[in-house]
Structure formats: structure tokens, C-alpha cells
Amino acid sequence: MSLNVQCVAPNGRKWTQPTGLFINNQWVKSSDGAKIASINPATAKEITSVYAGTEKDVDTAVKAARAALNDPSWRDLSGLDRGKMMNRLAQLIDDNKETLAVIETCDNGKPYLVSLNDDMTETAETIRYYSGFADKIFGQVIDTTTDKFAYTMRQPVGVCGQIIPWNFPLSMAAWKLGPALACGNAVVLKPAEQTPLSILFLANLIKEAGFPPGVVNIVNGHGAVAGAALASHMDVDKIAFTGSTATAKQIMKMASVNLKNITLETGGKSPLIVFDDADLEQAVEWAHIGIMYNQGQICTATSRILVHDKIYDRFVEAFKAQIKNVSKVGDPFDEETFQGPQVTQAQYERILSYVDVGTSEKATLTCGGKPFKGVGNGKGFFIEPTVFTDVSPKMRIYQEEVFGPFAVIARFKTEEEAVQMANDSEYGLGSALFTTNLTRAHRVAKRIEAGMVWINSSNDSDWRIPFGGVKQSGIGRELGEAGLDAYSSVKAVHVNMKSKL
Numbered sequence: 001m002s003l004n005v006q007c008v009a010p011n012g013r014k015w016t017q018p019t020g021l022f023i024n025n026q027w028v029k030s031s032d033g034a035k036i037a038s039i040n041p042a043t044a045k046e047i048t049s050v051y052a053g054t055e056k057d058v059d060t061a062v063k064a065a066r067a068a069l070n071d072p073s074w075r076d077l078s079g080l081d082r083g084k085m086m087n088r089l090a091q092l093i094d095d096n097k098e099t100l101a102v103i104e105t106c107d108n109g110k111p112y113l114v115s116l117n118d119d120m121t122e123t124a125e126t127i128r129y130y131s132g133f134a135d136k137i138f139g140q141v142i143d144t145t146t147d148k149f150a151y152t153m154r155q156p157v158g159v160c161g162q163i164i165p166w167n168f169p170l171s172m173a174a175w176k177l178g179p180a181l182a183c184g185n186a187v188v189l190k191p192a193e194q195t196p197l198s199i200l201f202l203a204n205l206i207k208e209a210g211f212p213p214g215v216v217n218i219v220n221g222h223g224a225v226a227g228a229a230l231a232s233h234m235d236v237d238k239i240a241f242t243g244s245t246a247t248a249k250q251i252m253k254m255a256s257v258n259l260k261n262i263t264l265e266t267g268g269k270s271p272l273i274v275f276d277d278a279d280l281e282q283a284v285e286w287a288h289i290g291i292m293y294n295q296g297q298i299c300t301a302t303s304r305i306l307v308h309d310k311i312y313d314r315f316v317e318a319f320k321a322q323i324k325n326v327s328k329v330g331d332p333f334d335e336e337t338f339q340g341p342q343v344t345q346a347q348y349e350r351i352l353s354y355v356d357v358g359t360s361e362k363a364t365l366t367c368g369g370k371p372f373k374g375v376g377n378g379k380g381f382f383i384e385p386t387v388f389t390d391v392s393p394k395m396r397i398y399q400e401e402v403f404g405p406f407a408v409i410a411r412f413k414t415e416e417e418a419v420q421m422a423n424d425s426e427y428g429l430g431s432a433l434f435t436t437n438l439t440r441a442h443r444v445a446k447r448i449e450a451g452m453v454w455i456n457s458s459n460d461s462d463w464r465i466p467f468g469g470v471k472q473s474g475i476g477r478e479l480g481e482a483g484l485d486a487y488s489s490v491k492a493v494h495v496n497m498k499s500k501l
């Protein structure tokens with residue numbers, strides 16, 4: 001059955017959009033026929049609607065994945081051939097990157113050039129990077145006594161459920177598919193219901209690359225239905241999730257039904273510390289990117305900016321000027337646009353509600369804080385880049401993740417105070433610090449409670465480098481060689497060479 005519709009982007013580009021559930025390399029309707037509309041956040045208009053999986057559909061997909069795991073065409077495929085298949089997929093992503101970027105921009109709202117140059121590059125390169133690991137996943141030989149030794153092997157974890165967020169739809173799927181496929185697992189992946197379109201398009205490329213039926217199944221659907229069915233399924237061995245901390249807690253509970261292996265990448269309120277010896281221009285440029293890139297919808301966004309008292313006023317003025325000069329809010333297909341719409345009306349309203357919180361907490365609204373209506377039909381979910389100053393650690397806007405173009409700036413007087421303020425958070429994902437003092441840079445990097453530290457930079461991310469959080473920002477690591485640990489389990493084989501006891 002072909003479940004496709006023809007779509008046209010606002011820039012005139014056309015594409016064929018799959019709308020079904022992808023199970024066993026086939027497109028199927030959901031069992032109850034229900035669909036979810038995908039909305040273009042720049043116009044608030046429907047792009048198309050796609051099928052939403054039920055608990056029954058998730059069960060069908062899990063059975064397909066289990067069968068694939070036991071099928072010789074996948075189970076016995078050599079690492080070398082698995083790697084070649086993944087490499088073909090990476091190439092197909094490159095070959096289709098313009099179409100994929102158009103879809104991503106229509107569905108998510110991020111500027112087209114960001115989709116094309118950042119998200120699509122990361123997607124293809126992550127799959128390509130992990131393709132190289134597929135024939136390099138092996139164990140050790142461990143000598144014990146003259147009569148005995150053991151060897152270890154690294155085997156797939158099994159059926160992996162992967163729950164994807166809406167802020168980087170395709171690249172977050174690649175972060176999870178790459179290591180899972182390199183290690184020989186089978187996958188049931190659930191896109192975020194707000195942004196499923198690019199991942200559904202990817203499904204056809206997975207089939208074209210030669211992956212056997214059932215190795216990758218994609219079931220779009222509501223979190224509370226399809227996501228929950230996956231997290232609580234008795235025959236799913238692992239859940240990998242990226243999204244909010246609140247949802248991660250529910251998933252962790254559900255995953256306990258059969259003691260699933262879990263990796264969780266959750267929320268953040270990452271600090272960015274600017275010491276008085278910092279290169280101010282450099283700090284301002286990165287501080288701006290660190291919170292305003294991707295409409296501020298980044299779990300690692302450095303949304304709490306801590307500035308030394310001596311340079312505070314200069315920093316605030318320069319930061320405001322940077323917003324004025326660089327943060328051009330506009331049509332995501334306009335090449336000049338830095339900031340597109342927020343992903344959904346719900347997110348847009350949530351961010352604006354935090355403007356009220358900040359104002360009622362008596363922080364100073366230094367710029368922004370309002371909807372931006374000057375784009376297209378005036379119905380898109382655009383928000384002015386927003387900055388609160390005179391913020392203190394007790395305030396909700398200092399502690400809570402807003403997930404938008406919303407920065408808070410606070411001041412400190414000593415290094416000790418800066419570290420304390422940085423660590424005064426339930427989260428521990430990213431962190432950045434700006435100083436020209438080498439010793440201080442590494443001393444502070446060691447003390448910050450975070451999974452990642454950027455020295456004189458913010459929000460660098462690279463498929464070769466482990467990514468993840470501490471505290472309530474997550475469990476486990478994705479990317480880099482460390483990302484393989486989450487998708488392989490070590491089996492020890494004990495060998496006795498002595499014939500009698």
C-alpha cells in the first residue's frame with residue numbers, strides 16, 4: 001500500500017510525503033485509522049496529517065523487530081556488511097538533504113539553511129561515523145589461571161525503543177539509530193508527534209539502503225499512547241529517550257516493568273559564566289548563540305548567563321546589541337533569518353507565560369518579551385528574543401527550563417560564588433565558561449556539575465564526542481565511542497581446558 005501525499009513547501013519545493021506507520025519495511029495505516037495533523041509553525045497551517053500508532057500498532061512493530069533480530073539476514077550479517085549498509089544510508093541522506101531540510105523546516109520551523117547545513121550534515125555524519133564502528137565492536141580475552149581463561153563478546157541489547165523529541169527531529173533519530181544499528185540491534189522508533197515528517201521520509205531511505213524488514217520500524221504517535229506503549233512493552237529490551245525531565249521520570253517508571261535498559265537525555269538550565277578577564281566580544285558572541293540558536297529550543301542551551309560584577313553592565317549592553325544585529329526573526333526560508341517560529345502554539349504560549357513569571361518576580365525585562373507578528377500571515381508562533389537581567393537564583397526564571405529564546409542574566413563577585421551559582425540547579429547538562437586564565441578555566445571545568453563544559457565557547461556538539469548529563473539531566477551517554485555502550489551488552493564466556501577437577 002502506498003500511503004503518500006504530495007506536499008508543497010512555502011518556497012515552492014515539492015516532495016512526496018509518506019504518511020503511514022513503517023513496520024517490516026511496509027507502509028500501513030494505524031489500527032484505528034486515527035491521524036495527527038502536522039502544522040507549519042511559521043503559518044499555523046496544516047502541512048498534512050499522518051497516521052498515529054496505537055498500543056496494538058506498537059505491539060506489531062515490536063514483534064517485527066523481534067523477528068528481525070532472530071532472522072539470519074540481520075542476526076548473521078557481518079559487521080563489515082552492516083557497516084556498508086549504514087554507509088549507504090548516510091550517502092542517501094546526503095543525496096536527499098535538500099528535500100529533508102525543506103521538510104524539517106516546514107515541520108519544525110528552524111531556518112532552512114540551519115536545517116540544511118547543520119541538521120542534515122549531523123544526521124548523515126552520525127550514521128557514517130557509526131558505520132565505521134560496525135566491524136570494530138569486539139570483546140577481550142582474559143587470562144586467569146593456566147587451566148582457564150575467558151573471553152568477552154559484545155552483543156546487541158535486543159529490541160530498542162527510541163523516543164525522539166521535536167527540536168532536532170532527524171538528527172536526534174540519527175544519534176539513536178547510528179549506535180543501535182552498528183551494534184546489530186532492531187529498533188522501534190517513535191518520532192515526536194509534532195514533527196514526524198522528516199523521519200517518515202527517512203524510512204524509505206532505510207529500506208533503499210538494504211536493511212532487512214523489521215530492523216527499523218517507525219511508529220509515529222502520541223507520547224501518552226504510542227510512547228507509553230513502547231516504554232511499558234514487556235518485549236522491549238531498551239528505551240532511549242530524549243525530551244523533558246518530567247516525561248523521562250514517567251518513562252523510567254514504565255521501563256521498570258521488565259527492567260529495561262535505559263538512556264535518558266533530558267532537560268537543562270545550563271550556566272554560562274563570564275569572568276572579568278574574559279574576551280568580552282568572544283563571550284557575547286557565544287552567549288548569544290548558546291541561547292538563541294534553534295529558537296532557544298535546545299536542551300543544552302546556556303540559558304543562565306552569570307557575569308562578573310565588574311563587567312556586568314558592559315556585557316549586558318553588548319549582548320543587547322548582538323541580539324539587535326544578529327537575531328533576525330523572520331520567514332525560515334529567508335536566507336537572512338536567524339530565528340524562526342517556536343515549534344508549536346503550546347511552546348509559544350509556555351514561553352510567553354514565563355515572561356509574566358519573570359516580571360512578577362521583579363527581574364528586569366531588558367528586551368523582547370512579546371510575540372513577533374511581522375512575518376508572513378501573522379499567525380506564526382514567533383517570539384521576540386527575550387532577556388531578563390537582575391535575576392537571582394531564587395527566581396523561577398533562574399531555575400526552570402523555558403526552552404525558548406529567553407535568557408536570564410545574573411551577577412557574581414568571586415569565582416567561588418560563580419561556581420556555587422552555576423551548580424545551584426537540579427539540572428546538569430551543559431555549561432560554559434569564559435576566561436583567558438588557563439588555570440582557572442580547567443579548575444572551574446572540574447568543579448561544574450555538568451556532563452559537558454565548553455571553555456570559551458558554547459553548545460559545540462560533535463558526533464565524535466560523548467553527550468549527556470548528570471543530576472536530573474539524564475542517564476547514560478550518546479555519541480562518540482561511549483555511545484556504543486548503551487547499545488551492546490557484554491557476555492563473558494568462561495573456558496576450562498583441564499579435563500579433571
Ligand code: ADP
Binds near residue numbers: 231
Ligand atoms: P514536550 O513536553 O516538549 O513535548 P516530551 O518530553 O513530552 O516533550 O516529548 C518528547 C518525546 O516523548 C515525544 O516523542 C513524545 O511523544 C514522547 N512522550 C511524551 N509523553 C510520553 C509518555 N508518557 N510516554 C512515552 N513517551 C512520551
